[in-house]
């Protein structure tokens with residue numbers, strides 16, 4: 067894990083966590099590559115389902131996993147999950 071070096075280049079801790087751990091599937095800016103979207107069922111931040119998630123649902127999806135996404139509770143602390151979920155919400159344009 068290279069959170070320390072990643073954080074040096076990012077605006078916020080949530081953005082650094084997203085780049086380090088989430089972007090590979092969820093894509094830069096929360097738009098997954100179409101092949102992964104089809105293969106894994108990753109939702110883009112522009113999808114209605116993603117827009118409807120409450121902060122609590124988002125937190126628990128990240129913490130415990132959902133569908134083909136593994137849970138992150140063994141890799142990220144609760145505070146980090148909150149930060150990355152908050153960052154993800156900034157990507158969702160309602």
Ligand code: HEC
Nearest residue numbers: 087088091106107108109124127128132133134135138150
């Ligand atoms: C291995 C690929 C992968 C990685 C890495 C990954 N995700 Fe996901 N994520 C998925 C998939 C696939 C789903 C869709 C689950 C479903 O709805 O079936 C998902 C769903 C979600 C959801 C719920 C949206 C929904 O589908 O209802 C959130 C929120 C989320 N991911 C956030 C994150 C965050 C934050 C990270 C980084 C800590 C992350 N993901 C890392 C693959 C990934």
